[in-house]
Amino acid sequence: MTRLETAAAAAQSGAELTLQDVTYRYRAGRDPASGGVGPLSLQVAPGEFLCIVGPSGSGKSTLLGLLSGFLTPQRGEIRLDGEAVRGPHPRLTLVQQEAALFPWLTVGGNVRFGLRGLSRTEQGRREQDSLALVGLPDMASRRVHELSGGQRQRVSLARALATQPGVLLLDEPFSALDVATRERLSTELLDIWQRRGVTVVFVTHHLEEALALGQRVVALREGVAVLDAPTAGLSLSELEAVLR
Numbered sequence: 001m002t003r004l005e006t007a008a009a010a011a012q013s014g015a016e017l018t019l020q021d022v023t024y025r026y027r028a029g030r031d032p033a034s035g036g037v038g039p040l041s042l043q044v045a046p047g048e049f050l051c052i053v054g055p056s057g058s059g060k061s062t063l064l065g066l067l068s069g070f071l072t073p074q075r076g077e078i079r080l081d082g083e084a085v086r087g088p089h090p091r092l093t094l095v096q097q098e099a100a101l102f103p104w105l106t107v108g109g110n111v112r113f114g115l116r117g118l119s120r121t122e123q124g125r126r127e128q129d130s131l132a133l134v135g136l137p138d139m140a141s142r143r144v145h146e147l148s149g150g151q152r153q154r155v156s157l158a159r160a161l162a163t164q165p166g167v168l169l170l171d172e173p174f175s176a177l178d179v180a181t182r183e184r185l186s187t188e189l190l191d192i193w194q195r196r197g198v199t200v201v202f203v204t205h206h207l208e209e210a211l212a213l214g215q216r217v218v219a220l221r222e223g224v225a226v227l228d229a230p231t232a233g234l235s236l237s238e239l240e241a242v243l244r
């Protein structure tokens, strides 16, 4: 491998994410009524697939808000490959529940949106690669309104992957889709994760989905982790029991 190829491979590989006593409360106080998360300590290894589960209001979206830099911890620290994260970071990329695509841009324009600053050749290469990776190789010139819900979510994923994230943050990415599409996209996501080696933090309230996709699961209740375990050997009833 040439030095350039080695650098490109490193840029595509997963980053390590560390949370040390991270706390964010919407209201003063540490009791559950104050809303938010923490104190929470977590270490996500490079290339790991971690699922975060928890009932409504347990802090999943707040945690992703912190990881994506939209919220700043009031206490504690978030690090990416050892470097403190303060605000949105180019290697931490969020994909949300509803594809937030720009309707006035083509599919390709949406994918290239986060790549401004790169050469046109590099933008084109990444656009093609990431659309191929999500199974939409010939859709670059299509308009967003022509796409199905599943295709839109694929474009969102392609847009995120094109930035070559170290950590892909997924907030219930398939929950607005029908069951068959959700299952197909989940399988494709696992394939992409294996090929890219990106670290994944996947939030879902579907416990079965977490067990099927993740290597490890963290269960939140009232903003704190009540379980942090490998999914291998963990049963659905055990997971349900800690959240009861």
Ligand SMILES: Nc1ncnc2c1ncn2[C@@H]1O[C@H](COP(=O)(O)OP(=O)(O)OP(=O)(O)O)[C@@H](O)[C@H]1O
Pocket (backbone or CB within 6 Å): 026, 034, 035, 036, 054, 055, 056, 057, 058, 059, 060, 061, 062, 063, 205
């Ligand atoms: N902007 C806000 N202002 C005040 N409290 C908030 C705010 N956002 C969330 N909360 C509170 O913080 C807690 C965690 O909310 P959060 O949205 O992170 O949970 P969640 O697990 O993502 O829920 P859901 O599954 O329903 O999306 C809840 O008690 C919620 O009421």
